[in-house]
Amino acid sequence: MKVSIITLQAVKNYGSVLQAFATQEKFKEYGLDVEIVNFVRKDCLKQNLMKTWIQKDNGIKRFLKIILLYPTLKRWERVFGGFLDKYLNLTKKIYTTEKDFIDSTPEADIYCTGSDQVWNTGWNKGIVPPLYLSYAPDNKKKIAFAASFGNEKLDKLEIKQIQKYLKRYDLISVRENSAVKILDEIGIKNSKNILDPTLIMDKNFWLKYIKNRMIKKDYLLIYQLNSNKNFDDYAKKLAKQKGLKLIRLCTRYDQILENGYPILIPSVEKFISLFYYASLVITDSFHGTAFSINLNRNFISIYPSQYGGRIEGILDLVGLQKRHLTNYSDFNMADKNIDYFKVNDILLKERMKVNNFLKLAIS
The missing domain is CATH 3.40.50 (Rossmann fold)
Known part of the structure; x- marks a missing residue:
C-alpha cells in the first residue's frame, strides 16, 4: 500500500x-x-x-x-x-x-x-x-x-x-x-x-543520527529564531554564572555578530548532536524545545511574540510549564530538576495514541 x-x-x-x-x-x-x-x-x-x-x-x-x-x-x-x-x-x-x-x-x-x-x-x-x-x-x-x-x-x-x-x-x-x-x-x-x-x-531513534561531540567543554546552547536583546543578555549572564561556554547555533551567517561562539548552519545531524551534548539549552523554537525534551536535556524556553502557543502546548502536555521563562532576572530555573521519568512516560502514552490513529488510517 x-x-x-x-x-x-x-x-x-x-x-x-x-x-x-x-x-x-x-x-x-x-x-x-x-x-x-x-x-x-x-x-x-x-x-x-x-x-x-x-x-x-x-x-x-x-x-x-x-x-x-x-x-x-x-x-x-x-x-x-x-x-x-x-x-x-x-x-x-x-x-x-x-x-x-x-x-x-x-x-x-x-x-x-x-x-x-x-x-x-x-x-x-x-x-x-x-x-x-x-x-x-x-x-x-x-x-x-x-x-x-x-x-x-x-x-x-x-x-x-x-x-x-x-x-x-x-x-x-x-x-x-x-x-x-x-x-x-x-x-x-x-x-x-x-x-x-x-x-x-523516540530518543533511541534520534541517537542513530548523533555525530561526535563538537564542543569539548560543557556548554550552554542558544537556538534562537527571533531577535530579542533580553534573550541574548540573559543567556550571556546565565552562561557566565554556570561556568558554561556559550554556543550559538546560527541559522544565518550574520548571526555571528550575536552573543556566543557561533556554529554556522551545521548539518542536520550535527544540529541534533548539539542538543544532545548540551549541558543547558535556551531556545525560542518549537522544535528546539521538542528536541530538548526528547533528548532529556536541561532547557529553558522563551516564547516568541508570534506562534508561541505551539511551545506552550508541548510544555503543558508533558507538565513542564515551569520551563517557560517569564522573568529575565530568574537565574535559578536551570538548577531545578526535570523529572524525565514522568515526561518520558507521558510521551510513551502519547505515542500509543499515534499508533492507534495510524492503524485506523491504513485499515
Missing part, C-alpha cells in the same frame, strides 16, 4: 526537514510504501529565495543584504537539500502550482497532509489548496497527520475557504489542542491531537 505525503519539507530550516523525515519513517514502520511530494512553495524556489528575503528593502540596504545573504542561501541549499536527498523518498517531479498537481497527480492508495504549519495562512502567505489535498481523487482515503494552523483562531473568510477541503478528509490529526477546537467550531468533528513527528520518534 502506498501513501503520498505533502508537507513543508522544502522550507529551509531544521524543524521542517526533521518533521518530514520523522513522518516518513513512522509510516514506513507500518510497511507502507512512502513517497513525499516534492512540493516547493513559489517563494522557496531557488530563484525566488533571495527575492523573498529582500522584498521590503531598497537602495543600499537591499544591496548589502544581498551580499550578506548570498552565502547563507547557498549553505542552506547544501545542508537542507543534502539531507532531503539523502534521507527522503521525494517525487522526481517538483510541484509548485495547482496546475502541476492537475497535470501530474501523484498516485497512491492514501493521500496525507503531513505535519508542520501546513495550514498556517500567515506562514504560507495565504491558503494553499494542495496542502488541503485538493488534488487527491474523491475515491481515495485522505488523512492529516499532526497538521498545524499555527494560530489559535481563524478569521471568517479563511474558515469559509477551507471548510470545503477539510470535509473531504477521512481522518484528521493535528499538532495542537487549539487546532482541535478550531475544527470543532467549524463543524469538522472527531479530529485527534497527536504529537509532532519529531516527538513521535
Whole structure:
C-alpha cells in the first residue's frame, strides 16, 4: 500500500526537514510504501529565495543584504537539500502550482497532509489548496497527520475557504489542542491531537543520527529564531554564572555578530548532536524545545511574540510549564530538576495514541 505525503519539507530550516523525515519513517514502520511530494512553495524556489528575503528593502540596504545573504542561501541549499536527498523518498517531479498537481497527480492508495504549519495562512502567505489535498481523487482515503494552523483562531473568510477541503478528509490529526477546537467550531468533528513527528520518534531513534561531540567543554546552547536583546543578555549572564561556554547555533551567517561562539548552519545531524551534548539549552523554537525534551536535556524556553502557543502546548502536555521563562532576572530555573521519568512516560502514552490513529488510517 502506498501513501503520498505533502508537507513543508522544502522550507529551509531544521524543524521542517526533521518533521518530514520523522513522518516518513513512522509510516514506513507500518510497511507502507512512502513517497513525499516534492512540493516547493513559489517563494522557496531557488530563484525566488533571495527575492523573498529582500522584498521590503531598497537602495543600499537591499544591496548589502544581498551580499550578506548570498552565502547563507547557498549553505542552506547544501545542508537542507543534502539531507532531503539523502534521507527522503521525494517525487522526481517538483510541484509548485495547482496546475502541476492537475497535470501530474501523484498516485497512491492514501493521500496525507503531513505535519508542520501546513495550514498556517500567515506562514504560507495565504491558503494553499494542495496542502488541503485538493488534488487527491474523491475515491481515495485522505488523512492529516499532526497538521498545524499555527494560530489559535481563524478569521471568517479563511474558515469559509477551507471548510470545503477539510470535509473531504477521512481522518484528521493535528499538532495542537487549539487546532482541535478550531475544527470543532467549524463543524469538522472527531479530529485527534497527536504529537509532532519529531516527538513521535523516540530518543533511541534520534541517537542513530548523533555525530561526535563538537564542543569539548560543557556548554550552554542558544537556538534562537527571533531577535530579542533580553534573550541574548540573559543567556550571556546565565552562561557566565554556570561556568558554561556559550554556543550559538546560527541559522544565518550574520548571526555571528550575536552573543556566543557561533556554529554556522551545521548539518542536520550535527544540529541534533548539539542538543544532545548540551549541558543547558535556551531556545525560542518549537522544535528546539521538542528536541530538548526528547533528548532529556536541561532547557529553558522563551516564547516568541508570534506562534508561541505551539511551545506552550508541548510544555503543558508533558507538565513542564515551569520551563517557560517569564522573568529575565530568574537565574535559578536551570538548577531545578526535570523529572524525565514522568515526561518520558507521558510521551510513551502519547505515542500509543499515534499508533492507534495510524492503524485506523491504513485499515
